[in-house]
Every structure is written in C-alpha cells, then in structure tokens.
Amino acid sequence: xxxxxxxxxxxxxxxxxxxxxxxxxxxxxxxxxxxxxxxxxxxxxxxxxxxxxxxxxxxxxxxxxxxxxxxxxxxxxxxxxxxxxxxxxxxxxxxxxxxxxxxxxxxxxxxxxxxxxxxxxxxxxxxxxxxxxxxxxxxxxxxxxxxxxxxxxxxxxxxxxxxxxxxxxxxxxxxxxxxxxxxxxxxxxxxxxxxxxxxxxxxxxxxxxxxxxxxxxxxxxxxxxxxxxxxxxxxxxxxxxxxxxxxxxxxxxxxxxxxxxxxxxxxxxxxxxxxxxxxxxxxxxxxxxxxxxxxxxxxxxxxxxxxxxxxxxxxxxxxxxxxxxxxxxxxxxxxxxxxxxxxxxxxxxxxxxxxxxxxxxxxxxxxxxxxxxxxxxxxxxxxxxxxxxxxxxxxxxxxxxxxxxxxxxxxxxxxxxxxxx
Numbered sequence: 353x354x355x356x357x358x359x360x361x362x363x364x365x366x367x368x369x370x371x372x373x374x375x376x377x378x379x380x381x382x383x384x385x386x387x388x389x390x391x392x393x394x395x396x397x398x399x400x401x402x403x404x405x406x407x408x409x410x411x412x413x414x415x416x417x418x419x420x421x422x423x424x425x426x427x428x429x430x431x432x433x434x435x436x437x438x439x440x441x442x443x444x445x446x447x448x449x450x451x452x453x454x455x456x457x458x459x460x461x462x463x464x465x466x467x468x469x470x471x472x473x474x475x476x477x478x479x480x481x482x483x484x485x486x487x488x489x490x491x492x493x494x495x496x497x498x499x500x501x502x503x504x505x506x507x508x509x510x511x512x513x514x515x516x517x518x519x520x521x522x523x524x525x526x527x528x529x530x531x532x533x534x535x536x537x538x539x540x541x542x543x544x545x546x547x548x549x550x551x552x553x554x555x556x557x558x559x560x561x562x563x564x565x566x567x568x569x570x571x572x573x574x575x576x577x578x579x580x581x582x583x584x585x586x587x588x589x590x591x592x593x594x595x596x597x598x599x600x601x602x603x604x605x606x607x608x609x610x611x612x613x614x615x616x617x618x619x620x621x622x623x624x625x626x627x628x629x630x631x632x633x634x635x636x637x638x639x640x641x642x643x644x645x646x647x648x649x650x651x652x653x654x655x656x657x658x659x660x661x662x663x664x665x666x667x668x669x670x671x672x673x674x675x676x677x678x679x680x681x682x683x684x685x686x687x688x689x690x691x692x693x694x695x696x697x698x699x700x701x702x703x704x705x706x707x708x709x710x711x712x713x714x715x716x717x718x719x720x721x722x723x724x725x726x727x728x729x730x731x732x733x734x735x736x737x738x739x740x741x742x743x744x745x746x747x748x749x750x751x752x753x754x755x756x757x758x759x760x761x762x763x764x765x766x767x768x769x770x771x772x773x
Contacts, residue, residue, distance in 0.1 A: 363454050366459070367459065367469055369394045371614075373652045378755070389408060390412070391413070392412075393416075394465055395614075455766055458480055458513075460480070460483060461506075467509040470512070483523065484685065485681055487511075488528070488679070489679050492536050510537060519769035521547070525549070531684075550765075553758050556754065558652070558656050560657045567661050574734055575664075577608040578607065579610045579665070579693075580610075582624075586631060587625065588630055600730065603728065607645065609646050610649065610650060610658070612650075613649055622648065659693075664720070669706045683708065685709075690709065690753075694749055697743065699720060699743070702721055704722060716753070
C-alpha cells in the first residue's frame with residue numbers, strides 16, 4: 353500500500369533558469385505535504401550546490417545551457433552550444449517527457465522559456481512566476497530596448513505569459529499587476545483571473561537564535577552586511593550598490609559582502625573583485641579599505657548563522673536614472689534578502705524609494721529608511737537607535753513573516769488553478 357502511494361504522489365514541477373532560494377523554500381514545503389517535487393534547471397549553475405537542492409526536490413533535471421541573449425547576433429553561438437551539449441539535452445528532454453505534472457511553476461526572467469512551456473504543455477496547469485516583473489521597469493518598448501537591452505522577442509514572450517498562464521504568482525505589492533496595462537506591454541492585457549501575491553517569506557529551518565556575541569560587541573564599531581546574487585555580468589552591473597557602500601565605508605562603518613553565484617562559479621565570482629577590470633579600477637579605494645570585507649559565497653542554509661555576527665542588513669534599491677520615476681518594480685517589489693536578514697535576526701536599512709518594502713518593515717517596526725542624499729549621516733542615526741528594541745521587533749516579525757504560516761494560501765491557490773484548468 354505504501355508503494356502505491358509513493359508512485360501516485362502529485363508532481364509539482366518547477367522550471368527555473370537557475371535555482372533560487374525562494375523556490376527552494378516553496379518546494380520544500382510542498383514535499384513535506386506529500387507532493388513529489390521536480391526541478392528543471394535551464395542554465396549552467398556552476399555556483400549552485402546540487403546536494404543542497406536535494407533537500408527540497410525529489411528529482412532535478414539539468415539542461416546546463418550556456419547563457420546567451422536571444423538575438424540574431426548570437427544565433428551561431430546558441431547553435432554551437434546546443435550541438436555541443438546535444439546528448440545531455442536529449443537525455444533531459446526524455447526525462448521531462450516521462451513526467452506527469454499536477455502543475456508546473458515557470459519562473460522568469462527570461463520569459464521565453466515560460467512561454468515555450470505553455471505552448472508545449474497546453475493540457476497541464478501552468479503557473480507563471482515573473483520573479484522580477486521587468487515590464488514594470490520601463491515606460492515604453494523603446495526605453496526597454498535602449499536602457500534595458502531587452503528584445504522585442506522577450507517582451508512579446510512576457511505579455512504572452514501574462515495572458516496565457518493558468519495562474520500567476522508574484523512577490524510584491526498585492527495590486528502591482530493592476531499597473532501592467534498602458535506601459536511597455538501595451539493595452540488590454542487579459543490576465544489570468546487567478547493571481548496571488550506570495551512574498552519571499554522566512555523559513556523556519558533557516559532561522560537562527562539571536563546572536564549576542566556580535567563583532568560590534570568586541571570592537572565597538574558598526575557592522576552592516578549586504579547579500580545578493582551574481583551572474584556573468586559581475587559586480588559592475590550593480591554600481592549603485594557599490595556607490596552606496598563607498599559612503600558607508602567613508603563613515604568607518606564595516607561592510608561585509610556575500611554574493612551567491614547563479615550562472616557562474618564561486619571562483620569566477622571572487623575573481624571579479626581581484627582581477628584588473630573596469631570594476632576594480634572604479635572601486636579600488638573601496639576594495640582596499642579596512643572597512644570593506646568580501647567573504648566567500650555560502651549555501652543558503654549557512655548564510656543566516658554567518659551574518660548574524662553583524663548588526664544590520666542592507667537593502668539598497670535600483671540605480672537612479674532618468675527612468676527611475678517610471679520604475680514601478682522598484683516601488684512595488686520585495687527580495688529574498690528581507691527574509692535572509694530576518695532569519696539572521698537583523699534589522700534592515702533600506703532605501704526609502706522601495707515603498708512596499710518600507711510598508712512591510714514599518715508594520716514590524718524594524719524599518720531604518722535612508723535617502724541617497726542623507727546617507728552620509730547614517731552612522732549618527734544608527735548610534736541613536738534603541739538596538740535592543742529593534743531586535744525584539746525582529747523576533748516578532750519573523751514569526752509572522754513565515755513561509756509555513758503563509759503556505760496554505762499557496763497550496764489552496766494551486767488547487768484552484770488545477771480545478772479551473
């Protein structure tokens with residue numbers, strides 16, 4: 353009887369370009385609920401531990417594709433890569449054809465693999481998860497192509513996904529999808545009637561006890577940590593972050609950096625900060641400062657204990673450009689680092705134009721907003737805060753901002769999508 357139940361578990365399939373911690377947390381809870389979880393990874397994920405992800409997935413299918421933008425210029429490179437990896441691709445496709453999904457989660461970006469999945473598996477319920485809603489960044493197609501390097505092909509794919517998914521989940525402001533119309537995807541977008549705002553919540557397995565022996569207790573100085581993920585572009589793609597770090601280091605605030613590689617290796621990630629490049633030339637004084645500390649990448653289940661040694665988590669928002677006033681994603685979105693900081697027991701310092709993030713943190717009374725203009729006075733502000741009170745609020749926040757507590761909403765949503773299909 354037990355074997356029969358094992359064979360007939362409902363399959364939850366997740367399609368991702370590279371693995372994300374949020375999807376890991378979601379899949380782990382589905383698995384605990386008795387579902388069979390399967391992860392399909394499209395890109396080479398040199399920095400992702402296969403062993404770690406086995407904790408959430410019964411099966412992982414790797415395509416190991418090289419990353420290329422879909423355009424005419426890269427056609428020959430794409431074809432060469434496909435030919436080179438043909439054997440592995442065929443094996444992965446055969447594995448996929450043997451699956452019997454109850455539902456498929458397709459995560460963007462890019463959105464074209466999500467659109468392709470909807471085309472190929474029309475009879476299976478498909479939930480579109482635009483991790484970052486890129487069409488909210490720009491006011492028009494022209495601006496998206498000019499400033500974001502996006503192609504018309506990808507823009508069409510994003511609209512196709514919004515209109516053809518059986519359900520949509522998103523990780524930001526509950527009403528953010530209402531603002532899609534009239535922007536760069538055009539008008540009269542017919543969204544799926546089934547949508548769910550599901551934030552990147554904390555995981556109980558990642559929560560660590562509040563650290564009472566922080567570095568600041570020993571050296572009497574402030575320590576701030578910044579965590580992120582990094583791809584083949586390297587840190588040069590996040591100049592706005594390192595400009596912020598410069599201002600903090602100049603105030604003799606210790607900055608600790610942990611970057612998680614997605615489509616590159618851990619070794620390549622560390623080289624970005626050491627080899628001579630445009631980045632190291634621009635930020636040489638920062639990288640050489642005694643207040644700047646670059647740390648080796650850690651697995652998601654190890655990061656909370658490590659960064660609990662510091663005082664605050666940093667949440668800078670996007671670069672300020674002529675298009676910032678049109679950037680709704682900046683205003684509406686959240687990131688997994690909110691959960692990571694709370695799991696480590698840290699209050700958050702965030703840029704005040706991240707409006708929805710600010711509302712969340714204000715509700716929990718763990719908000720320390722800053723404006724770029726007054727960032728140079730941050731140390732004085734931090735020295736005046738009641739840190740003990742902030743920590744008490746952090747403990748309350750992570751009890752409420754919890755994946756287990758919110759998971760029933762997601763499971764119910766999935767059942768409704770399947771039923772509607």
